[in-house]
Amino acid sequence: MFGMSLELSVLPSGYIQTNAFLLQDRERGEAILIDAPHFVWVDVEPLLKESGCKLVALLLTHGHYDHMGDGCRIQGMGVPTYGHKDDEPLYSNPARMLPYAYPPDIKLDPVPINHWVDDGDTIELLGHKIEVRHVPGHCPGNILFYFPELKSAFVGDALFAGSIGRYDLPGGDFTVLEKSIRERIYTLPDDVEVMPGHGPSTLVGDEKETNPHVRP
Numbered sequence: 587m588f589g590m591s592l593e594l595s596v597l598p599s600g601y602i603q604t605n606a607f608l609l610q611d612r613e614r615g616e617a618i619l620i621d622a623p624h625f626v627w628v629d630v631e632p633l634l635k636e637s638g639c640k641l642v643a644l645l646l647t648h649g650h651y652d653h654m655g656d657g658c659r660i661q662g663m664g665v666p667t668y669g670h671k672d673d674e675p676l677y678s679n680p681a682r683m684l685p686y687a688y689p690p691d692i693k694l695d696p697v698p699i700n701h702w703v704d705d706g707d708t709i710e711l712l713g714h715k716i717e718v719r720h721v722p723g724h725c726p727g728n729i730l731f732y733f734p735e736l737k738s739a740f741v742g743d744a745l746f747a748g749s750i751g752r753y754d755l756p757g758g759d760f761t762v763l764e765k766s767i768r769e770r771i772y773t774l775p776d777d778v779e780v781m782p783g784h785g786p787s788t789l790v791g792d793e794k795e796t797n798p799h800v801r802p
Contacts, residue, residue, distance in 0.1 A: 592712065592736065595633055596781075599626040601688055604652040605783055606630075607740055610639045611712045618643040618711050619665075620731060620740045621783065624655030624692075641665050643711050646697070647742025648728040649676030650755075651683045653783060657697035668709065669699040670720065673727025686755060703729065705770075719770040723763020724751030732774065739790075740781045745771055747780075747788035750799045767800045 595608040600623030608630055610617040617639040619630060634641060644660050646669040647653060654677065661667045669677060676683065680694035687694065703709065705720035709731075717732040721744040728751070730741040743751035745767055753760045771780070776791030794802045 592714075593637070595629075597626055597629045598623075599629060600624040600652050600655055601692065602652050603784065605781070605785075607781060608633060609712060610634075610637050612637050612639065614712060615639050616642045616712055618645060619660065620645045620781075621647055621653045621742070622656040622660055623652055626656050627659055643668065643709075645709075645716075645731055645740075646677075646699075647730065647740060647783060648725050649673030649680070649697075650725060650743070651676075651680055651687050651692065651694050653742065654680070654697050655692075655694070658695035661698055661700075666700045667697065668701045668703050669697075670704065670727035670729045671702045672720075672722065673725060674699070674702075676725070676727070682756075705729075721745075721763075721766040721770045723753055723759055723761075723766045725755065725757045728766075730770065732778070737775070737777055738779045738781060739771070739774055741771060741783070743783040745780060745788075745793060745797075745800075746782045746784060747786050747793075748797060749785075750797070751783075764800050768802065772800075772802050 593610045597606040604623035606626045607620040644667045677697045703718045707718040709716040724743045728742045732739040778790045
């Protein structure tokens, strides 16, 4: 159990084991998916069948290929998809990522976004208010989805346990990323669990205290 009536499944998938997060509410019969790495639908579909939940939204933290590989397939099923406008060039033309994708012959399909969201927006899904925070620096359109009632923030590749996202890719900038982490992540309560795009979860307070790359 994740909290209240929600169940959380962490589903590392794709060529570089990118985390996808499936949140299901059996009472409501609804589910949402945060990020969609390649092949994740193979894991998501049986979980939805077992729970009887319908996927009602796909939330994308950013437009890098490893987070959206199954996005076209899922969005094509009629699932409303959310993302940030600053990554629109990546969503509409993912082939531009081929020079730094793995493997080099990876299949990348455009992901149409139904709902563009920005810093300060609030989405209501599964009976919860979800706060959107813009955390660029890893790439222009990286956003986090913060569930205040669940004390959880899904941050994409902005911050990891003991580390931070790459900033040497096109559109990356360490100064911007550092500012984003300080102003958009470290300002969350210390007991909020940070759910990153790769690796294990961590706590905001732990990262403020021990992360060697960005200090409060």
